[in-house]
Amino acid sequence: MIRTVTAGALVLLATLTQAGHGVAIRDAWIGFLPGDRPMGGFFVLDNRSGREQTVVSVSSTAFEDVSMHRTIDQGDAVTMKPVASLSIPSPGQVEFAPGGYHLMLMGPQRPLQMGDQVPVQLRFESGEVATAQFSIKPLWQE
Numbered sequence: 001m002i003r004t005v006t007a008g009a010l011v012l013l014a015t016l017t018q019a020g021h022g023v024a025i026r027d028a029w030i031g032f033l034p035g036d037r038p039m040g041g042f043f044v045l046d047n048r049s050g051r052e053q054t055v056v057s058v059s060s061t062a063f064e065d066v067s068m069h070r071t072i073d074q075g076d077a078v079t080m081k082p083v084a085s086l087s088i089p090s091p092g093q094v095e096f097a098p099g100g101y102h103l104m105l106m107g108p109q110r111p112l113q114m115g116d117q118v119p120v121q122l123r124f125e126s127g128e129v130a131t132a133q134f135s136i137k138p139l140w141q142e
Helices: none
Strands: 023-032 039-047 053-059 063-073 078-083 086-088 092-096 101-108 117-124 129-138
Touching: 023 117, 039 129, 053 063, 086 092, 092 101
Parallel strands: 023 129
Antiparallel strands: 023 039, 039 092, 039 101, 053 086, 053 117, 063 078, 063 101, 117 129
C-alpha cells in the first residue's frame, strides 16, 4: 500500500539508513514470533533520488529466507501474495506495515529475542544495496 506518512504519525523511532541512490530506510522493525514461525518486517522507504527506484530483492544473514509480500483484503478472505519487485516513485514513500506490504522472514539462523538487531539488505534495480538494522519488537504494538 502506498501512502504518505508524516513524522508526527510515526510511533516507532529507528535508525535512518540512507543509500547512495537517495532512498532512506527508516522505522525498521521485525514483529517477534517465538520459535521457527515466520516473522514480518516493517519499515518506511523514502525516495528522494529524483527518479523512480525499484527494489528487486531482499535478504538477511539472520534468516534463511526473506521475501517481499503484500496482504490483500478481499472482503471475505485475506491473502498474502509474493511481490517480485516494488517501485518507489520520486519523490515518494512506500510503507511496509501490518496489513499491507511487509517482509516475510523465515528460518532464523539463531534464536532471536526482543531488542535484538538484525541486518536486512534491499537490492535495487540499479545494482545498489541499502542495509538497515531492524529491531526485534512485539508484533502487536500500541
